[in-house]
Amino acid sequence: MTFNRENICVGITGINSCENPAPGVGVAKSLRSSFAYPHRIIGLAYDGMESGVFLNNFFDKICLMPYPSSDPKHTLARLSYIKNKFDLNVIIPNLDSELLFYARYHQQLKELGIYLFSPTETQLELCNKIKLENLSKIVDTKIPNQEIIFSYDQLHSAIKKIPPPLVIKGNSYCCYKTTSLQEVTIYLNKIIYNYGYPVIIQDEIVGDEINIIGIGNGEGKILGSACVRKITTTGIGKIWTGVSIHNTKLDNIARKFVEYTNWRGPFEIECIASGEQIYLIEVNPRFPSWIYFSTQLGLNLPEIIVCNALGYNAKNEPISYVAGKLFIRHIEESIYNISDLDDIFTQGELSLYSENKEA
């Protein structure tokens, strides 16, 4: 395949930057700051009110997509339309709920001329939170005691084995720390209302939350990684401030994970360090919302994804970064006209720069 390197078009999903931010805006910022290849960036939104829809600094174009739960043929048809109209070359999927689609339809998309560098269906299955114990054996580290519940009736027996304080989480989204049975019940209802079963109940491990993000090359090697310690988090456990660290234990966990799984694409491994012991909390088969931090550290991981998706020779040497860089998230308000909603809601498309109307 040949591409005009000056005009690569990348589609990015997960562009809602709300109180539970998706990674898409950070991925777009990273590609915008890339000097290696100029990119046209299309934000693939599931709703016209996703905040990234209005970020004209980072997106040239916004296209609405069918929801991840839709019939795959609708999503394929929509992507085919976007490919034909805007010459989309690469997609970086950033939401757990859509990764299975991209794993299953990888080949069909390739035939359309849309390339990915994301995990396979088998690899995604390994990251299922209810199979964390298997993964912990692979990376040779402990996990917190946990119970998986598939119905309300199982809650009480789970609570007997793991009394509060505990952590309750959905299989794909949401995680709450709870200190009483009353709180457990409230959050259980909240999780099953939004995401259904299974629900995971885990011992609360007291310690430092440390994460490593990186990219596997699909052949057992890491193409770049960075470790971060969360200093403060929001009420739902999202990072608010963090610091870059060099942690050999985390590096080893990531190395074993990528070697064993021949991981292809981005990953984030979340752990808690309690004294000398590291507990594996979960593995996310995508970038985290703070991906732009790693770009600022000198590791433009989204750019590596684009290069590998298109078959360019991305750097294979580990890239070093500095420990001790501080990450602080800010809230920022932007003002728009209500008429700005017109195109996105009526046409399903929005050109964010007037000169890019045909982007």
Added chain:
Amino acid sequence: MDNYTNLSKLSLSNSGFIFDKHTGSSYFTNCIGIEIINMINKQYSINDIANNIAEQFSLDKKTIDADLTDFINNMRFLGIL
């Protein structure tokens, strides 16, 4: 003094800000704390450190011995040493 490998992962500023590159933890100490850590890094014995501090700051050696033990125990507790 023992060879404290943990110290090699610390970044120490002149103003007393200590950053652990491995865990991401940060600490503050005063000018005497900086002196002590620098001397530990140079493999001084506890007795040598105490003598040095007593001389530099014109302090009673007995008091320094007790404070130095506290300081080092505290560093061990925090996982710095």
